Amino acid sequence: MAKILILFAHPVFEKSRVHKRMVNHVRQLEHISFHDLYETYPDLDIDIKKEQQLLLEHDVIIWQHPFYWYSAPAIIKQWLDLVLEHNWAYGAKGKMLTGKKIFNAISCGGSEEAYNERGRNRYTIPQFLAPFEQTAHLCNMQYLPPFVIHGTHRLSEADIELHSIQYLQLLVALTHDRISEEEYRSVTYLNDLLPVPEQVQS
Amino acid sequence: MDKNSLFFQAFVYLSAAVVMVPLAKRIGLGSVLGYLLAGILIGPAILNFIGSEGHDLMHFAEFGVVMMLFVIGLELEPEILWKLRRSILGLGGLQVLVTTFIISTLSQLLFEISWQEGLALGLIIALSSTAIVLQTLNEKGLMKTSAGRHSFSVLLFQDIAVIPMLAFFPLLASHQPDIAASAVKETTWTAGLSGWMQTLIVFAAVLAIILSGKYLINPLLRIIAATRLREIFTASALLLVIAITLLMTQVGLSPALGTFLAGVVLANSEYRHELESDIEPFKGLLLGLFFIAVGASIDFNLVMQKPVLILGLVFIIMTIKGIVLLVLGRFFRMKLDQNMIFGFALSQMGEFGFVLLSFSLQEGVLKKEIIDVMIAVVAISMAVTPLVLLINEKIIQPRFGAKEKEDERESDKIDEKNPVIIAGFGHFGNTVGRFLRANGVKATFLDFDSERVELLRKMGFKVYYGDASRHDLLRAAGAEQAKIIVLALDNLEKRLEMIEIIKKHFPNLRILVRAENRFDAYQLMNAGMMHVYRETLDTSLRVGTDVLKMMGFRSYTVNRMARIFLKHDESTIKKLAAIKNKEEYVASAKEYIEEIEKVLESDRHDPELQNDKGWDEESLIADAGGVKPS
Structure with missing residues (x-):
């Protein structure tokens, strides 16, 4: 049984449509710790010891956030800067996170087509996520492909519900270690490992 | 023009106050002295504007003292009163006992009087003036220091002690009662009753005040407040005080004590601040009137006839009272500087002295010659109190303070001057200081509560004792080298005063100032402050x-x-x-x-x-x- 830590960052969660449903589905699951960063640290004063302890207690870490300006909301950066200390997370003596899995679970307004060489955004999502990937690498963690919900501005409530169920399925699979290394390597998005619900409209 | 007409009299009193009080304040003498001087000026000795009503006026103006005690009561919650019990009963009781004993023994040795007369004089002289002391200490912002608290306790005990004294005085009578005087004696409900009935009625009256304060007055005030007619609320506040005064006089208790009690009971009421601000102007005016009346009542003819006797008595009595207070203060572990303020502040005789003196005449306790002299002595001693305190503050304290500072400097010498000065180390300045210290920034503190200073020094803070608004003290604390000063004093007047002094003498300092509320903040901003921090x-x-x-x-x-x-x-x-x-x-x-x-x-x-x-x-x-x- 793998334990999952969701590091959730949404500055206006009360206005969110997508993340609200995602969180509703996974919040109460067994073996999952849901950690709401903006709610816990409204002043961005991150409790480093507590965060490190949480990391140690879990096997899979998820940065769940809206994909603001091709990146994460500010508190995630603050978290990275403060929690991943030298000689703790990285460096010659920093081996505390070795072997843990980590990935981003994000929502973005643009469609999947917009995120490629010829699209409006000119780069793919994994290319934009390079800083996260490299951070994981430096900390001896295994960086998994992201879970992405595209075109959020066009999604109906029903669509969002289906994507959220998919997210739930992914987390259940992760807690039971049902996904092989092979499978991780074969996909761009973790979404691709799961059966796409037929009713999704877009 | 009829010299006794109400309007002419009002004109005389008011213009004397309006001219003399600002003048006295301007030259640093304080308002009480201003009023007293105004009284002397319009009194029989100089301008002789006051008609025959001068003495009645004093009785009327004593109502200002009654109101003052009501306001004091409002500010004093029952718990605080309970905390002061040791100082009220111990210090207050000892002061009255010891002073009475010394004065009555001495007066019998020096003059040819009976032991009854001596005892009566001792009791009269033991009492100090609540009006003058509290007004003066308040104006100097000293009420919250230990000197202020102890003074208040002693005064409270004295005000309560007047009641048994009034009951006790007739037993000391050794002369023929003054028929004319006793004719005006008021009839009270208790007059013809037996001793235990009187006691019962007194207790019933006190209980009535406490109970009605708790269960009757508050709901009434709520109904009145709901009418939203400000003047009716003011009227009911006045009515409350007057009703209690009447009740107390009827049962033979001191009205001041009654209103004080009512004030304490209402201290937890939600209307406390309204009551306070409604009564305040009346209290201020009547107290002013009272001080004027005291000034005017000094009989300079008599003083001219027996200058050595009267001035000598003033000096000796105030010295004896002062020494007794100093010794007792020492005994109650007051710091020397606080003890000096305490001793000097309470060394005069008070308004109850007048009451007891006229009562003695009426009951035949003292001879008229003695009473005439004593009235002059009491009035003069009240008049010189603000002066004595001023001398203590300007001449005696600085010497003493400077001496202490020099001792201090011996050990502080190697200390570098700190970049931050914090004036006032109450709860506000305390937090600022601790936060700075936690971040390794050293600050110098100024505080005028010597006991707090002691504690701070023990904790390793660099503290200067004294009135933070004195520029020599600021200089000693390193205001010339410092960069920032935080004004955390809880007295707005003092803060405004300091702003002027700092702007004038230390323009290098950036001033960060505490404000209680929005209105304080306006004043401070208009005084040119950029950094104003509202507590609220x-x-x-x-x-x-x-x-x-x-x-x-x-x-x-x-x-x-x-x-x-x-x-x-x-x-x-x-x-x-x-x-x-x-x-x-x-x-x-x-x-x-x-x-x-x-x-x-x-x-x-x-x-x-x-x-x-x-x-x-x-x-x-x-x-x-x-x-x-x-």
């Missing part, structure tokens, strides 16, 4: 923040809202402070309230005010032609 702003916003969080709001959102609100509030207060015209001010203050309401309303709907448009996806969703969030 950040804390109340924190409470609001927590309320919203408990209501289910997201904490990060609420935090942002609170910071936006804070900035908005700070910018409006700066705008409002710039308005000098009073009417304009009232209008804009009203506008401001409406504005706040508008802002509050729009905070929830208007993304512009939240400055969080970057996180608002409504327009993006609209562009995408997608579904609107429900």
Whole structure:
């Protein structure tokens, strides 16, 4: 049984449509710790010891956030800067996170087509996520492909519900270690490992 | 013109006060001395404007003392009174006993009088003047120091002690009662009753005040407040005080004690501040009148006839009282400087002295010659008290203070001058200082409570004792080299005074000043302050923040809202402070309230005010032609 830590960052969660449903589905699951960063640290004063302890207690870490300006909301950066200390997370003596899995679970307004060489955004999502990937690498963690919900501005409530169920399925699979290394390597998005619900409209 | 007409008399008293009090304040003598001088000026000795009503007036003006005790009671919650019990009973009781004993023994040795007369004189002289002492200490901002607290305790004990004294005096009678005087003796309900019935009625009256204060007056005030007629509330406040005064006089108790009790009972009432501010102007005017009457009652003819006797008596009595107080203060572990203030402040005789003296005449306790001399002595001793305190403050204390500072400097010599000075180490300055220290910034503290200073020094703070508004003390504390001064004193007057002194002598200092509320802040801003910190702003916003969080709001959102609100509030207060015209001010203050309401309303709907448009996806969703969030 793998334990999952969701590091959730949404500055206006009360206005969110997508993340609200995602969180509703996974919040109460067994073996999952849901950690709401903006709610816990409204002043961005991150409790480093507590965060490190949480990391140690879990096997899979998820940065769940809206994909603001091709990146994460500010508190995630603050978290990275403060929690991943030298000689703790990285460096010659920093081996505390070795072997843990980590990935981003994000929502973005643009469609999947917009995120490629010829699209409006000119780069793919994994290319934009390079800083996260490299951070994981430096900390001896295994960086998994992201879970992405595209075109959020066009999604109906029903669509969002289906994507959220998919997210739930992914987390259940992760807690039971049902996904092989092979499978991780074969996909761009973790979404691709799961059966796409037929009713999704877009 | 009829010299006795009401309007002419009012004109004389008021103009004397209006001329003399600001003058006295300007040259640093304090308002009490101003009133006394005004009284002497219009009294029989100089201008002789006062008609025969001068003495009646004093009786009327004593009502100011009654009101003062009511206001003091309002500020004193029962718990505080309970905490002071040791000092009231111990210090107050010992002061009256020891002083009475010494004076009565001495007077029998020096003059040919009976032991009854001696005892009566001792009791009269033991009493000090509540009116003069409290008014003067208040004006100097000393009420919260240990000298202020102990003085208050002793005065309270004396005011209570007057009651048994009034009962006891007839037993000391050894002369023929003055028929003319006893004819005016008031008839009270208790007059013809037996001793235990009198006691019973007294207890019933006190109980009635406490119970009605708790269960009757508060609901009544609520009904009256609901009418929203300000003058009726003022009228009922006055009525309350007058009714208690009448009741107390009828049962033969001191009205001052009665109103004081009522004040204490009402100290926890929600109308406490309204009552206080309604009574305040009456109290102030009547007390002023009382001081004028004291000044006017000094019989300079008599003083001219027996200058050595009268002035000698004033000097000897005040010295004896002062020494007794100093010794007792020492015994009650007061620091020397506080003890000096305490001793000098209470060394005079008081308004109850007048009462007891005329009572003695009426009951035949003392001879008329003695009483005439004593009235002059009492009045003069009251008149010189503010002067004595001034001498203590300007001449004696600085020497003593300087001496202590020199000792201090021996050990402080190697210390570098600190870049920050904090004036006032109460709860406010305390927090600032601790925060600075936690971050390795050294600060110098100024405080005028010597016991607190002692404690701070023990904790390793660098503290200078004294009135922070004295520029020599500021200089000694390193104001010339420092960069920043924090004015954390809880007295607004003192803060304003300090601002002027710092602007004049130490323009190098940046001033950060504490303000109690919005109105303080206006005054401070008009005094040129840029950095004004309202005690009631950040804390109340924190409470609001927590309320919203408990209501289910997201904490990060609420935090942002609170910071936006804070900035908005700070910018409006700066705008409002710039308005000098009073009417304009009232209008804009009203506008401001409406504005706040508008802002509050729009905070929830208007993304512009939240400055969080970057996180608002409504327009993006609209562009995408997608579904609107429900």
